[in-house]
Amino acid sequence: MVRNAREEILGKLRAAPKREVSVRPEMSPLNEVALDREQMIAKFTETLFLQTGIVHRVKDNHEALDKLKEIAEAEGLKRVVVSTDDVIAPLDLPSWGEQNGVHVSRARDFKDRNEFKDEVFARVEAGITGADFAVAESGTLGLIHDADQARLISLAPILHIALVPVERFVPVYESAINKIFENGDTLPSQFTFITGPSMTADIQATPFRGMHGPRRIIVILIG
Amino acid sequence: MNIQTEQFVEVARREMADLTSRAFLQLLPPVIAAMRKAGMATFPDPDAANEYSRAIRAEVVARLPELLEEFEANATARGATVIWARDAKEANDFILNLALERGIKYVTKGKSMVSEELGTNDVLIRNGIEAFETDLGEFIAQQLHRPPFHIVGPAVNVSVQEVCDLFMEKAGMEEPTTDPVELGYAARLYLRDKFHHLEMGITGVNMAVAETGSIINVENEGNIRLTKSSPRIQVSVMSIEKVVPNMEDAMHVLRLLCRNCTGQSISSYVSIDTGPKKDDEIDGPEELYIVIVDNGRSDLYGDVKAREALRCIRCGACLNHCPVYATIGGYPYGWAYSGPMGQVLNPLLLGLERTQDLYRACTLCGACKEVCPSGIDHPSMFLYYRSKDVKGDGELKGKKRDWKEVSIFKLFTLASTLPWFWNMGIRLLRPLYNRNAENGVVTHMSGPFEGWFRTRNLPAIPSKTFHERWKNIREKRSS
Ligand code: SF4
Numbered sequence: 001m002v003r004n005a006r007e008e009i010l011g012k013l014r015a016a017p018k019r020e021v022s023v024r025p026e027m028s029p030l031n032e033v034a035l036d037r038e039q040m041i042a043k044f045t046e047t048l049f050l051q052t053g054i055v056h057r058v059k060d061n062h063e064a065l066d067k068l069k070e071i072a073e074a075e076g077l078k079r080v081v082v083s084t085d086d087v088i089a090p091l092d093l094p095s096w097g098e099q100n101g102v103h104v105s106r107a108r109d110f111k112d113r114n115e116f117k118d119e120v121f122a123r124v125e126a127g128i129t130g131a132d133f134a135v136a137e138s139g140t141l142g143l144i145h146d147a148d149q150a151r152l153i154s155l156a157p158i159l160h161i162a163l164v165p166v167e168r169f170v171p172v173y174e175s176a177i178n179k180i181f182e183n184g185d186t187l188p189s190q191f192t193f194i195t196g197p198s199m200t201a202d203i204q205a206t207p208f209r210g211m212h213g214p215r216r217i218i219v220i221l222i223g
Numbered sequence: 224m225n226i227q228t229e230q231f232v233e234v235a236r237r238e239m240a241d242l243t244s245r246a247f248l249q250l251l252p253p254v255i256a257a258m259r260k261a262g263m264a265t266f267p268d269p270d271a272a273n274e275y276s277r278a279i280r281a282e283v284v285a286r287l288p289e290l291l292e293e294f295e296a297n298a299t300a301r302g303a304t305v306i307w308a309r310d311a312k313e314a315n316d317f318i319l320n321l322a323l324e325r326g327i328k329y330v331t332k333g334k335s336m337v338s339e340e341l342g343t344n345d346v347l348i349r350n351g352i353e354a355f356e357t358d359l360g361e362f363i364a365q366q367l368h369r370p371p372f373h374i375v376g377p378a379v380n381v382s383v384q385e386v387c388d389l390f391m392e393k394a395g396m397e398e399p400t401t402d403p404v405e406l407g408y409a410a411r412l413y414l415r416d417k418f419h420h421l422e423m424g425i426t427g428v429n430m431a432v433a434e435t436g437s438i439i440n441v442e443n444e445g446n447i448r449l450t451k452s453s454p455r456i457q458v459s460v461m462s463i464e465k466v467v468p469n470m471e472d473a474m475h476v477l478r479l480l481c482r483n484c485t486g487q488s489i490s491s492y493v494s495i496d497t498g499p500k501k502d503d504e505i506d507g508p509e510e511l512y513i514v515i516v517d518n519g520r521s522d523l524y525g526d527v528k529a530r531e532a533l534r535c536i537r538c539g540a541c542l543n544h545c546p547v548y549a550t551i552g553g554y555p556y557g558w559a560y561s562g563p564m565g566q567v568l569n570p571l572l573l574g575l576e577r578t579q580d581l582y583r584a585c586t587l588c589g590a591c592k593e594v595c596p597s598g599i600d601h602p603s604m605f606l607y608y609r610s611k612d613v614k615g616d617g618e619l620k621g622k623k624r625d626w627k628e629v630s631i632f633k634l635f636t637l638a639s640t641l642p643w644f645w646n647m648g649i650r651l652l653r654p655l656y657n658r659n660a661e662n663g664v665v666t667h668m669s670g671p672f673e674g675w676f677r678t679r680n681l682p683a684i685p686s687k688t689f690h691e692r693w694k695n696i697r698e699k700r701s702s
Contacts, residue, residue, distance in 0.1 A: 005517075006307040009463070012521035013288035019527060021285045027275045028267045047488075107505045116505050117453060121419040138488040147503035151452035155445055156418075173474045181435055181470050187301065189500045189507055190451070193493040198445035202360035203386055205251060205379050206403035211359060211411060212418070213445030213492070 032137045032171040040136035040169045041221065048139030048219065051196025052209060057166075057221040061091055064163060064222050068093075068128070069100050071161060071218060079103040080126045080157075081119055084148040087130025087163050087222075107150040120152045126159035127152075127214075131194075133176040134164045134221070138195055141219070142176045145190040154194065160214040162194075166223035227370070227557035228569055231580035235555040244372070244552045247380045251373060252543040258486020259540060259594070265488060266478075276479040277598030279472045280534040283464065287524065287533070290433040290466045291515065297436025301498030303511040311341040314516045318343060318425065318458055321512070322352050325456060327423045329353035331414070333440065333447030334361050335427025336537055337462045337516060339371075339559035340572065343425065354425075357414050357446035359407060366393055371561065372553040374539035375485055380552070414446070424450035424508075428461035429536075430476060431513070434469040437497040438513060441480060441490050448494050457499070457508035462516050464533035476536060479596040483538035523571050526618060528607050532567045534597035539564065541591035541601065547584055556581060563591035563601045574620030575612040582608040631671065646690055653684045 035043060045055040058064050071077070082093045084106050097104030105124070110116040120127065129149060133142030141162055145151050154160050170176050173193070180191055198213030209215050227234065238244050266272040283290060295305045308314035322330065330347065332338060332354055344354040344365070356365040363378035364371055366389055371377035378386075383401040390396040390406060394413040400406060426447050430439040438459050440447045451457050467473050481487045500507030523529040542548045542562030553561035560568045566585060570578040587602040595601070608619070615623025624632075638645045659665045660683035668676045687695075 004307075005309045005313060008309060009307055009515075009517045009521045010288055010292065013291070013463075013524050016525045016530070017527055019285045021282050022278060024278045024282075025271065025274045027271045031265075031267055051491075110505065113455070113505055117419055121415065140489055145504070145507065146501065147505070150504065151448070151506045155448050155452060173477070174471055177470045177474055184435070187435065187437075187497040189496065189498055189504065191495045191497075192448065193489065194491070195489050196491050198443070198491055200359045200407060200444050202358070202363070202376055202379060203381075203403040203406055204383060205247070205376060208404050208407035211407060211444040211446075212357070212414065212449055 030137065030172050035136055035171055037166065037169055040134075040171060041166065043136045044134055044139050044169065046139070047136075048196060048217075051139060051217075053139060053196050053217045053219060055219045055221060060222065064220055065091060065096055067220050068096065068161070072100060072102050075126065075159065077102055077125050077159075079105075079124045080128055081105050081107075081124045081153050082127070083129040083150065083153050084108065085130040085132075086148075087165060088128065089148070091163075093128065107147070107153070116150070117152070117156075120156040124157050126161055127154055127157040128161045128163070129154045131162045131164045131219075132168060133179075134169045134219075135171070135173055135176060135193070136169060137172045140173070140193050140195040143192045143194065144180065144188045145192065146188055151190060151192075154192070155213045158210060158215050160194075160197075160217045161220065162217065163220045163222060166221050226573060226577070228573060228578045228581060230557060231555045231584065234557065235551040235584075238552045238554055239550060243382060244380050244554075247372075248549050248552050251376065251379065252545075252549050255375065255486055256543045259482055259543070262482035262486050262488055272475075272479065273596055276476050276596045277534075279467065279476055280536065280597040283467060284530055284533050286468070287463065287466070290468060291463060293433040294431050294436060294466050295515070297434065298431075298438075298498070298513055299436070301436050303436065303498050303513050306512060306514045308514055308516045308518075310518050311516075314341050314460065314514050314518075315343050315346040317512075317514060318460075319346055319350055319352070321456070321458065322347065322423055323350070325423065327352060327456075329355065329417065329421075330423045330425050331355050331357045331417050331421055331446070331450050332361075333424070333426035333442065333450045334358040335425065335460060336374075336559050337427055337460050338425065340462075340518065341460070341516065343460070355414065355417050357417070357450065358442075358444055359410055362410060362414070363389065370554055370557065371559070374537065374542060374553075374561065374564070377553075418446075418449040418453050421450070421454040423456040423458065424454045425458045425460065426450050428459050428465050428513070429480065430473045431461055431466045432468075432470055432473050432495075433466055435497055437470075437495050439473060439477070439493065439495050441477065441493050443485070443487075443491040445492060448492050451494065451496065451508065452506050455509045456512070457496075457510070458512045458514060459496075460514045460516060462518065463520050464535075476596075480536055480538050483540035483594070483596050519572050522618065528604075529571055529619065531599060532571055532604065534599050535564055535568065536597050537564065538596060540594045540596065541599075544590040544594050546586065546588065546590070551584075555584075567599060567601055567604050570608050571619065575608055575616065576620045576622045579612070579622065582612075627671065642690075646688070649684060649688055657683045 094104045131141040132144045197209045198211045199209045200211040263269040347354040356362045360377035396409040428438045429441045499511040548562040556565040566581045582605040591601045612621040615621045
C-alpha cells in the first residue's frame, strides 16, 4: 500500500475548500408530543392496525397470561421461543407453557448459536418478546437487544407476539432514542424499531407480508 | 454490475416500446408520489420538515471530514473495526480476503446500493463464494442479470411468468404458480435456509451516526436484520457521505427517508447497531466490520459545486416525480443509480464522458429539486456538468468538443455580442439557410445542426430583417 487509505481520503477532504455551516431552520415539534398516554395508545393502535398489526389490552400480568393462552389456542401454537427480558421473565412462561401444552424455549436453553438458530428458524411457530418502548408516532415498537432479548426471537418465527406495559409509551422516536443513548457507556449492541410485519411489494407491486420475518404481529398492552 | 450508461438512447427507445414497463411507469410513480404527499402531511409544517433535513444534509457535506473521524473514533471505541477503502478494488479485496480467510462458502446481502456500485457480488462469485441478494426485488434482478428498474421495486416490472420460470429453475420451487404471494413465499423458503446457516452477512448502511458510532439500516423485508443477526461476521459497507452528526438528526432524516421512499411514515424495521454483540448474547455478530468507501468521492469533494451531490440519501423521491423517468424507466440509466439521482451521481462517479446522455436527458423542469429532502438542485447540477463537459475537464472527465463545434460556438458568441458582425452574418447566411424553408419555416437541416432541428423549427430569415427595415425607416424619415 503506497499510502494509508484513511490518511489519503481524509487528507483530500480536509484540503478541500471549507464552507460555512448554515444555521438550522426553525421546526415546530411533532403533533404527537402533546398527546397524553391514552391518546398515545389510541394513535399507536390505529396506526399499527393499518399495518395489519393487532393490539390487545389487558389489566395485568395475570390477564396477559390468559390472553396468551387464548392466542395460543386460536393459532394452534405448540412450540414457541420467548425472550427473558424484564417484561417476559416475571410471567414465567415455561410454567405457563407446561400448563397449556405449549413447548417454551429460551435463548439460555441452547448450548450455542447454531442450536438456537435451529430452533428459531426451523422449529417454533411464534416468538414472544417484551418491548422497551411503544412509539405512538407510527405504531412502532422499540426493542433493546441484549442477552435477554436475542435478536432472532422477534424476527425469524412467522408470528411475533409482543408484550408492552403501558408505562413504556412514548410519543416520538427521539423520546426512546434519547433514553437509550444518553449514557455512552451502556449502549446496546443493537436497537430495533419494529412497525408491523415483514413485508414487500416487489413482485408486480402486490403486497406480501411475511417476506423474511413475521407475517403477523400481535401486541398485548399491559395496564 | 456492467456499466451501460453509454447505451442510454438505445435502451430508452426499447423501454418506451415495452408495454409492461409502460404500464408500471404509469402506475408506480404517481401512486408513490401520492403516498409521499400524504406522509408529508403528518408533519405540522411539511415544508419546514423538509428544510430541516436539507439543512442536516448540507451540514454533513460541509463537515464531512470531521464527522467521519468522529464516527470512526466512536465506532472503534464500541468494538467495531473500521476499514477505509479508496476504491472498489480495495473494498472488494478486503471483503473477499476476509471471506476466504474464514472459509466462508456463501454470503447473503441486504440491499446495498454501494455494493452494486462496487460490483462486490461479481468479485465474490468469481472467487468461488456465492453471494445471494436477499431483498426480493434485488434477488430477482440479480438472477435475471438486470439493473434495477426502480429504487423501491428493482424488479417490479418483471412478469409473474418470468419470476415463476426463474424460481422453478433457480430457487428450488416445486410447483409452478403465477400468484405473486406464493412466489414470494417460495423465495422466503429458499432464502430462509441461507439465513439459517449463514456465517457472514454483508449490508449497506443508511446512516452512520458520528456521535455514537452507530450504523442504521432501514428496510421492510427483514432480510437486513437477518443478515446482521444470524452470522458471526457482519460487514457493513458505506460510502463516505452516509454519516450524520447525531441520533436526533438521524431520526429526522429517517422520517423523511421513509416518507419519500415508499410513502410510509416508517419502514417495518429500523435497526441500529453500535458495536458487535456482547459476550453474553447468543446472536448478532462477533465481529463487526464497517467499510468506509471513497470510490472517487473525495476527489470531487474539492469541487464545491459537484460535492453537493453527496447530500443524496437515496430516497428515490426524485424518480417518482421525474417526467423523463416516468417515460423510460430505470434501465436506460445503465448503472446502480437511476432517475434524477442517477443523473446527478453517475456522471460524477463514472466521469462525464461516458454518461453524456444522462445529464442531457432532462427538461430542467425542477420537479426533482422541489421534492428532494436533501436539497439537491438537480437542474443546476446538470447545467454544470454540461458546461464542464463541453469545456473539457480533467477532474470530471469532460469530453471537450472537437474544433469544428468549438469554432462554430465561438463564432456564434462573437456574432451575438457584436451587432455589425451579426448583421453581416445574417446577410451572408440567408440564402444558404432559407434553401430549407417551406412556407416561411425551416423544419430540417443537414450537417451539424441536423439534430437540433429534429424536434424544433425556426422561422426563415425574411428578405428584409428588422435591422434592415429600421435602417430604411430612419433613412426615409431623415430625408
Ligand atoms: S437526489 Fe433524489 S434520491 Fe437523492 S435525496 Fe434527493 S430526491 Fe432523494
